[in-house]
Amino acid sequence: MTKTAPTQTAPRQGNALAASALDLTKTYGRGETVVTALDGVSVGIEAGRFTAIMGPSGSGKSTLMHLLAGLDTPTGGRTYLGEHELTSLSDAQLTRLRRQSVGFVFQAFNLLPTLTARQNIRLPLDLAGRTADAGWEQTVIEALGLGGRLDHRPGELSGGQQQRVALARALVTRPEVIFADEPTGALDSTTGAEVLALLRRSVDEWKQTVVMVTHDPSAAAVADRVLLLADGRIAGEIIDPDADAVLAGIRDLGKVA
Structure with missing residues (x-):
């Protein structure tokens, strides 16, 4: 079912929040050239759930994710990671919090070509000065089917x-939230479906929180909840979506995905 709301949407009462935003705005430029990417957005991301963010090009979906993850600074409003207000932290504090509490998965993979798969997986731990939990690392590696590829460099992998x-790099730190920006965008449909299944498993089996930006209704249908953005505002949400419901939601915005 699609629920419409002009500027904000909230999780069901009683559910803990892994990330949230209050009256969030983001603008670029000045004067006559100013562009409003987000316009008064308030939203809560439920812990232990899979949330997808969808909307037409330029709707503000990637901007919202980057602000929730602490990768960008809002023009106005506040963002939180758990109980930590990101907008009150110094750059050094924000960097430490991201390393401890956030995992990232991008369309472009962002692996270092000179490092092996294992070294890439452990990179966020190395940057944070932490050692790997051997048992958890092995669980992740086996679940993702990487056991025979750990000594290969990215150029030797599909x-x-x-x-x-x-x-695996995003999961190995056991972050509070994984932010995934078009994680299947560079993959064929079969491989993309496998990656989505792994994200879904991380929520169902490992109680992870996942926030994913996508333009693909089939990918969004894997989520527990879909947030719909239009013109920098929350335009609605879909709970327990399927691909048809997501397509209908996009059409309700006056756009076709």
């Missing part, structure tokens, strides 16, 4: 294998 390494 696109799907590279994205699995990127997902």
